[in-house]
Amino acid sequence: MKEHERETISDRRGFLGKLLGGALGLGLLGVLGAVVAYILPPHRRFVAPVRRRQRVAHAREIPLGKGKQVLFGGEPVWVLHLREGLIALSARCTHQGCLVQWDEQRGTFACPCHGGRFDAHGNVLAGLPTRPLPQLRAEMIQDEIYLAPREDR
Numbered sequence: 001m002k003e004h005e006r007e008t009i010s011d012r013r014g015f016l017g018k019l020l021g022g023a024l025g026l027g028l029l030g031v032l033g034a035v036v037a038y039i040l041p042p043h044r045r046f047v048a049p050v051r052r053r054q055r056v057a058h059a060r061e062i063p064l065g066k067g068k069q070v071l072f073g074g075e076p077v078w079v080l081h082l083r084e085g086l087i088a089l090s091a092r093c094t095h096q097g098c099l100v101q102w103d104e105q106r107g108t109f110a111c112p113c114h115g116g117r118f119d120a121h122g123n124v125l126a127g128l129p130t131r132p133l134p135q136l137r138a139e140m141i142q143d144e145i146y147l148a149p150r151e152d153r
């Protein structure tokens with residue numbers, strides 16, 4: 001084999017090695033990005049779907065000690081009727097947006113996607129979520145339950 005043929009083969013191997021290394025590097029970056037997005041999803045600020053008060057249920061639909069999922073401007077919201085009063089929380093998990101379920105026995109919300117748990121006030125108890133469930137203002141007026149955005153959020 002002549003000298004210039006050896007150099008051409010060596011150049012090709014070097015080029016293919018760099019190309020393969022670059023592709024592997026990009027693939028690893030993609031995997032790393034996906035893992036980071038899974039653990040630390042982007043912070044999405046909760047925006048109430050409507051700006052004014054809206055009737056969502058009659059009082060008899062949510063007796064004391066019970067919770068019910070309602071729609072507020074098309075968004076799922078949990079309304080709890082506890083001894084301390086009405087509590088309304090977004091039903092969307094703050095990790096990646098799955099819908100949380102109220103576990104009446106434990107008095108907590110459970111997310112079916114990655115095991116996130118929240119207390120009755122939306123505070124994070126366990127799992128991957130790092131932010132509480134956003135709260136809305138809930139009030140009872142003449143046996144009707146109304147929700148409204150909270151001004152302090």
Ligand code: FES
Nearest residue numbers: 093095096111116
């Ligand atoms: S979406 Fe991941 S824990 Fe709820």
